[in-house]
Amino acid sequence: MTPLTNYHSVSSGTAPARFLTTSSILIPADFDSDASLADLWSLHDDAMATFDRSERTKELERTKEPEGTTLLDLKIKIADRMLENCHFCDRRCGVNRRKGELGYCRIGAVSRYASEFLHYGEEPELVPSHTIFLSGCTFSCVYCQNWEISTNPDLGVPVLPEDLARIAVVNHSLGARNLNFVTPTPHLHSVLRILRILARMGVNTPIVWNSNMYHSEEAAKLLSGVVDVYLGDFKYGNDECAKRYSDADHYMATVTRNFLCAYDDSEILLRQLVLPGHVECCTAPIIEWVRGHIPDIRFHLMFQYRPAHLAHRYPEINRTLSEGERELATRLAGEGVRR
Numbered sequence: 001m002t003p004l005t006n007y008h009s010v011s012s013g014t015a016p017a018r019f020l021t022t023s024s025i026l027i028p029a030d031f032d033s034d035a036s037l038a039d040l041w042s043l044h045d046d047a048m049a050t051f052d053r054s055e056r057t058k059e060l061e062r063t064k065e066p067e068g069t070t071l072l073d074l075k076i077k078i079a080d081r082m083l084e085n086c087h088f089c090d091r092r093c094g095v096n097r098r099k100g101e102l103g104y105c106r107i108g109a110v111s112r113y114a115s116e117f118l119h120y121g122e123e124p125e126l127v128p129s130h131t132i133f134l135s136g137c138t139f140s141c142v143y144c145q146n147w148e149i150s151t152n153p154d155l156g157v158p159v160l161p162e163d164l165a166r167i168a169v170v171n172h173s174l175g176a177r178n179l180n181f182v183t184p185t186p187h188l189h190s191v192l193r194i195l196r197i198l199a200r201m202g203v204n205t206p207i208v209w210n211s212n213m214y215h216s217e218e219a220a221k222l223l224s225g226v227v228d229v230y231l232g233d234f235k236y237g238n239d240e241c242a243k244r245y246s247d248a249d250h251y252m253a254t255v256t257r258n259f260l261c262a263y264d265d266s267e268i269l270l271r272q273l274v275l276p277g278h279v280e281c282c283t284a285p286i287i288e289w290v291r292g293h294i295p296d297i298r299f300h301l302m303f304q305y306r307p308a309h310l311a312h313r314y315p316e317i318n319r320t321l322s323e324g325e326r327e328l329a330t331r332l333a334g335e336g337v338r339r
């Protein structure tokens with residue numbers, strides 16, 4: 001299948017976004033607020049089986065939201081519980097963000113966003129993309145080009161789901177081809193709430209999850225049936241480089257697990273930002289892994305690296321790419337991975 005086929009159907013309005021299907025599946029028994037997390041997951045897994053059946057025969061009629069508690073409501077409920085013992089990402093800090101405790105990302109219970117606009121700088125399939133830059137990040141990339149946003153979780157405007165949903169509707173009517181959440185993982189609970197409002201309004205737009213793919217296994221289960229395109233970074237080909245430049249542990253196990261899950265669930269646009277001096281240790285093994293495991297995705301090899309933020313402290317990446325590095329990466333990608 002051509003990469004992003006379903007995305008194009010949703011974007012052109014001939015198929016429903018996946019969150020609309022999720023919000024049309026009723027949970028047979030209403031969950032009470034004291035239900036254990038294990039019970040909620042059990043309900044979730046049963047409802048996801050219904051979702052999988054609905055996906056196979058999806059029709060636009062199903063975009064009407066039914067009366068009652070839906071699978072999307074249940075996902076919101078579970079996300080709220082996860083926030084009280086935060087394991088949205090694989091750092092699994094276990095803090096109660098609702099009570100003001102802060103984990104590695106220092107993001108509180110209330111999400112904030114630094115900006116939102118119709119973005120024309122994303123991949124051609126995506127533009128114009130209504131892009132919402134959420135504040136903070138679960139990584140600490142020393143070369144981050146958005147470091148003013150990623151290192152400042154208190155930056156910007158608090159997310160009021162009703163307001164952002166209204167803004168999304170306006171941008172949809174202005175021609176946005178999708179709704180693109182940037183650095184969304186620590187904000188999963190807020191993103192799901194925005195989608196519930198959009199579902200009630202009957203807005204049909206593809207959801208783009210623009211992330212470092214470092215979310216937890218549980219977060220991946222909540223995303224399943226919600227995301228139309230995983231716009232995922234695959235930054236490193238080994239754990240040592242991930243630790244050195246992003247302070248991320250067990251990177252390969254986490255990110256490959258999440259890409260496999262995403263592949264199973266929906267469509268992927270994978271970004272590989274080529275780092276200077278890292279074609280052999282990062283770009284090449286990533287290409288190899290993609291070829292062997294998720295071969296027919298949309299693969300975007302990116303050459304726009306420039307040393308930003310703290311890159312000057314790391315002499316080996318304190319430069320732009322050489323022509324030779326671009327050529328080698330291009331040749332490697334061309335040998336087996338669709339670009």
Ligand code: SF4
Nearest residue numbers: 086089092093103105
């Ligand atoms: S999102 Fe990740 S880094 Fe932030 S508190 Fe939760 S587990 Fe920790």
